[in-house]
Each structure stands twice: as structure tokens, then as C-alpha cells.
Amino acid sequence: MFKNKPAHIEGQVDTLIGPQVVFRGDLEFSGGLYIEGKVIGKVIAHQGEKATLTLAEGGTIEGEVHAPVVVINGTLTGDVFAADRVELAAKARVQGNVHYKVVEMCAGSTLTGRLIHADSTLSEQTASPLREEFVEAA
DSSP states (O other): OOOOOOOOOTTOOSEEEOTTOEEESOEEEOEEEEESSEEESOEEEOTTSOEEEEEOTTOEEESOEEEEEEEESSEEESOEEEEEEEEEOTTOEEESOEEESEEEEOTTOEEESOEEEOOTTSOTTTOOEEEOSEEEOO
């Protein structure tokens, strides 16, 4: 009668915020969130669930981001806390600190802030910064 909820497929989009949308307030999600519009507030994935945030080329976030996987190709002003992986695509513009386990930066991406490796044995407060000030992929 009742079926189990299907497992999340990586890369699957469950929620889309279109290019004409401006969302004000904190946003909690699970699964795949794809943002083409503008979010003003925190974007937070539910604890313990698989979640991927993708910020499209024309998308903007003004606020903190907390998610296991974060893919950025737009403009983000705020700190990023990725429990698993961060990908900065060619058009990514990030102003804030990026806390990560694995990071990928494509040529052309810009980070004004610090890359902070969040080793599983370290807390976010004691994570060691790799670079400071301004990092630009060549």
C-alpha cells in the first residue's frame, strides 16, 4: 500500500527557484536544490539527508550556505559550509569563507575569502586556513 521513498539520485533536481524569483528568508531543503533566481537568507540542508545545492550562472545567494554538496556558478555573498564537496565553476563569484572537505575550482572562478579545510577530526572553529584574502583560479 505505502511505498518507501525513493533514494535521492545525485544531480537530480527536486526544487527549482527560477530566474524571476526573489526569496527572502531562510530556506531549508533536502535532495537537489537548483537556484537560478535570488535568495536573501540562509540556505540549509536538512541534517543527515543527502542534499545538493546548485547555484546557476545567473543565480545569487546573500547568506550562509550549509549543505553536503555545493556547486556554485553564480554569485554568493556569505560563508559556505560543505560537509562533503564544493565545486566552484568558471563563473563562480564567492565573497566569504568556504569550509570544505573536497574543493574543485575551475579556471575563471573567484573567491574573496578563505578556503578552510574541515577535516573530520577538527571542528569548524579550529580548521586551518589554506589561503587568505583573494584566490582566483588561473
